Amino acid sequence: MILGCALLGLYLAVLLRRPSTLPRWPRRRLAAWVVGVLVVAVALSPPLADLARLDHRAHMVQHLLLGMYAPIVLVFSAPVTLLLGTLRPADARLLARGLRSPPVRTLTHPVTAAVLSVGGLFALYLTPLYGLTQVHAGVHGLVLAHLLLAGYVYTWSIAGPDPAPHRPGLLTRVAVLVLAAGSHAFLARLLHAQAVRGADHHSGHGGTQADADGASMATAAQWMYYGGDGAEILLAVMLFSWWYQSPYSSRRRSHTSLTVG
Amino acid sequence: MTHDERSDHGLDHRRSVWVAALIGVGVMAAVDEIVFHQILAWHHFYDRSTSDVALLSDGLLHAAELVALVAGIFLMADLSRRQALSWPSAWGGFLLGAGGFQLFDGIVTHKVLQLHQVRYDVDLLPYDLAWNLAGGALLVFGVILVARAGRSLRRTSGDHVRHED
Numbered sequence: 137m138i139l140g141c142a143l144l145g146l147y148l149a150v151l152l153r154r155p156s157t158l159p160r161w162p163r164r165r166l167a168a169w170v171v172g173v174l175v176v177a178v179a180l181s182p183p184l185a186d187l188a189r190l191d192h193r194a195h196m197v198q199h200l201l202l203g204m205y206a207p208i209v210l211v212f213s214a215p216v217t218l219l220l221g222t223l224r225p226a227d228a229r230l231l232a233r234g235l236r237s238p239p240v241r242t243l244t245h246p247v248t249a250a251v252l253s254v255g256g257l258f259a260l261y262l263t264p265l266y267g268l269t270q271v272h273a274g275v276h277g278l279v280l281a282h283l284l285l286a287g288y289v290y291t292w293s294i295a296g297p298d299p300a301p302h303r304p305g306l307l308t309r310v311a312v313l314v315l316a317a318g319s320h321a322f323l324a325r326l327l328h329a330q331a332v333r334g335a336d337h338h339s340g341h342g343g344t345q346a347d348a349d350g351a352s353m354a355t356a357a358q359w360m361y362y363g364g365d366g367a368e369i370l371l372a373v374m375l376f377s378w379w380y381q382s383p384y385s386s387r388r389r390s391h392t393s394l395t396v397g
Numbered sequence: 398m399t400h401d402e403r404s405d406h407g408l409d410h411r412r413s414v415w416v417a418a419l420i421g422v423g424v425m426a427a428v429d430e431i432v433f434h435q436i437l438a439w440h441h442f443y444d445r446s447t448s449d450v451a452l453l454s455d456g457l458l459h460a461a462e463l464v465a466l467v468a469g470i471f472l473m474a475d476l477s478r479r480q481a482l483s484w485p486s487a488w489g490g491f492l493l494g495a496g497g498f499q500l501f502d503g504i505v506t507h508k509v510l511q512l513h514q515v516r517y518d519v520d521l522l523p524y525d526l527a528w529n530l531a532g533g534a535l536l537v538f539g540v541i542l543v544a545r546a547g548r549s550l551r552r553t554s555g556d557h558v559r560h561e562d
Binding site: 313320321322324325329336368369373 | 442443445447449452453455456457458459460461463464467468470471472474475
């Protein structure tokens with residue numbers, strides 16, 4: 137709640153200080169920020185957050201909203217572009233230089249960002265970390281923050297209106313998108329398979345609690361699979377609509393390489 | 398701009414075919430997902446005989462199919478905007494992609510990777526035959542349409558046009 141208000145206030149404050157000499161800030165960008173903050177607020181809201189500690193399905197909804205859907209809408213609202221317009225020229229130059237600095241460039245490269253985002257999920261679900269998040273609130277909070285931030289950086293590295301110096305060409309980004317979304321789908325299927333195999337193993341032992349847990353995990357894994365599809369499609373649309381709108385001459389390179397490939 | 402102006406009418410046969418084939422793959426994958434997984438529930442999400450490697454290949458293929466659909470639509474919109482889209486070639490390409498996917502799905506997904514079967518608790522053979530023959534028929538039909546569209550484009554653009562690929 138506090139986080140939501142702060143994020144909303146920050147964007148509005150920057151927007152209100154926007155010099156009148158610049159073109160009007162598009163309403164859809166502001167709307168995207170509001171929706172994005174709302175999605176984060178819903179994901180962290182007490183009812184869902186409490187349920188997420190008990191039920192894998194609620195956890196999955198939280199994960200999908202924070203890790204994929206909120207970042208997509210927030211990236212669409214172009215906060216960096218807004219900030220660059222409002223800052224004094226000297227500060228804006230400083231920020232732009234910061235964005236081009238080697239550490240930031242490495243971090244916002246699609247490959248790094250995808251490893252941090254999707255790779256983080258493998259670390260979460262295939263190690264005891266997931267169990268730890270269910271008993272330790274602090275660890276859980278850190279994992280949620282990582283989901284949102286890594287999801288944001290990954291989305292930004294693939295597409296979106298904000299400047300992203302040294303974003304690689306279309307083909308590289310498409311390849312990273314397929315690999316990242318493919319790994320996400322693989323992890324979802326793997327978790328589903330583990331839940332089903334676990335349930336097979338338990339059945340006959342009369343563990344109804346374990347059965348219910350396994351069933352909830354199997355459903356959650358399916359939601360992860362199909363939820364990932366939706367986010368992948370949105371991201372692909374963002375990427376290709378950018379390509380479609382960019383001037384023909386500037387995309388000659390990716391154009392021809394696409395024809396060859 | 399040379400490769401777009403290879404013929405008098407400006408239609409790009411080759412690109413129309415493969416861009417539409419991407420859409421064909423994506424549409425057939427979506428039909429498979431919506432009709433056979435969701436509506437009929439013939440295909441199972443998980444088959445107990447599937448290996449983890451098969452799950453990985455499925456994840457990657459699935460992600461690629463979705464991107465193929467989105468990419469195909471934007472690439473085709475771009476062709477159409479440049480008035481380089483040849484509809485007969487595109488229809489051929491679409492069937493080529495759809496049939497190719499159906500056949501690939503029937504042989505690789507169902508048989509090689511064994512992700513799931515067409516249907517469960519029935520005699521599989523007629524289902525497998527129908528599945529793969531339907532795919533094969535679409536594929537052959539697509540090849541015929543593509544060849545025919547290519548021939549007619551070459552005829553109308555005159556014999557003097559060089560093909561530089």
